[in-house]
Amino acid sequence: MGLTKSEIFTEQQNQIANIAKVFGHPARVAILQYLFKINSCICGDLVDEIGLAQPTISQHLRALKNIGLIKGNIEGTSICYCINNDNWTTMKSIINEFLNQDINNNCC
Amino acid sequence: MGLTKSEIFTEQQNQIANIAKVFGHPARVAILQYLFKINSCICGDLVDEIGLAQPTISQHLRALKNIGLIKGNIEGTSICYCINNDNWTTMKSIINEFLNQDINNNCC
DNA sequence: TTATTATATTGCAATATTACGATAAAAGAA
DNA sequence: TTCTTTTATCGTAATATTGCAATATAATAA
Numbered sequence: 001m002g003l004t005k006s007e008i009f010t011e012q013q014n015q016i017a018n019i020a021k022v023f024g025h026p027a028r029v030a031i032l033q034y035l036f037k038i039n040s041c042i043c044g045d046l047v048d049e050i051g052l053a054q055p056t057i058s059q060h061l062r063a064l065k066n067i068g069l070i071k072g073n074i075e076g077t078s079i080c081y082c083i084n085n086d087n088w089t090t091m092k093s094i095i096n097e098f099l100n101q102d103i104n105n106n107c108c
Numbered sequence: 109m110g111l112t113k114s115e116i117f118t119e120q121q122n123q124i125a126n127i128a129k130v131f132g133h134p135a136r137v138a139i140l141q142y143l144f145k146i147n148s149c150i151c152g153d154l155v156d157e158i159g160l161a162q163p164t165i166s167q168h169l170r171a172l173k174n175i176g177l178i179k180g181n182i183e184g185t186s187i188c189y190c191i192n193n194d195n196w197t198t199m200k201s202i203i204n205e206f207l208n209q210d211i212n213n214n215c216c
Numbered sequence: 217t218t219a220t221t222a223t224a225t226t227g228c229a230a231t232a233t234t235a236c237g238a239t240a241a242a243a244g245a246a
Numbered sequence: 247t248t249c250t251t252t253t254a255t256c257g258t259a260a261t262a263t264t265g266c267a268a269t270a271t272a273a274t275a276a
Contacts, residue, residue, distance in 0.1 A: 002231030002264045008159045009134035016137050023128035025234080026117035029206070033121070036209045044252060051116045053236050058254055060234095077243055077252050085210065092207050098137070099200050101144045102193065111261055112234065133264085152222060164265050166224055185222050185273050
């Protein structure tokens with residue numbers, strides 16, 4: 001059917017999946033890495049840096065903004081995008097809790 | 109187009125995205141949590157536990173197996189699925205390196 | 217042998233995602 | 247005002263994902 005049955009899962013499970021889905025495309029991974037590497041706010045050169053068309057980059061930026069991992073400030077004609085550090089930290093703890101569930105496990 | 113342009117990204121970026129894509133569905137998150145919770149190998153009751161049809165569960169299990177996070181051992185008529193702990197540890201370090209890139213960042 | 221049980225695969229419909237050309241919108245420059 | 251620059255949105259085509267009924271496969275039980 002193509003429609004994820006979110007209602008049969010817990011809020012936490014859906015939250016983890018929604019975060020992971022955003023990381024599930026290399027362009028969004030690359031955008032985040034570039035934003036961290038530049039170490040200061042970045043504007044429109046993501047199109048040159050990544051190598052996808054401008055509407056495609058804009059679409060990926062929206063996905064990152066929707067989940068709160070980046071924020072954009074209007075800076076003259078252009079928009080300055082940067083990491084939302086508070087939300088990044090929150091996201092990290094959610095994902096780490098999931099990743100670290102192996103710690104007390106003695107399976108095969 | 110619908111076709112991710114993997115070739116314009118680094119191997120690491122694609123690897124992170126491929127792992128994240130597997131976590132990007134709540135059913136697969138739930139399956140992994142259940143496998144950890146049961147703390148011993150689990151067989152077919154995932155269908156009852158999760159609440160999706162058997163072919164759908166089988167499809168999600170295949171996705172998890174393809175990326176190496178779980179393994180399945182034939183146990184009589186049924187198949188015993190469990191976490192692949194070595195690969196889980198490797199996966200964790202790949203994801204953590206990505207998540208921790210904020211550590212030395214002084215952006216806005 | 218013929219059930220029975222457990223899992224995988226096939227095929228398909230519904231929906232989602234990705235990518236981009238065309239265009240719109242918003243702000244500053246001339 | 248008009249022009250230019252930058253980003254967003256619309257529309258659409260191609261592909262991917264999700265979910266399940268039907269069926270196949272594989273192993274054991276009777």
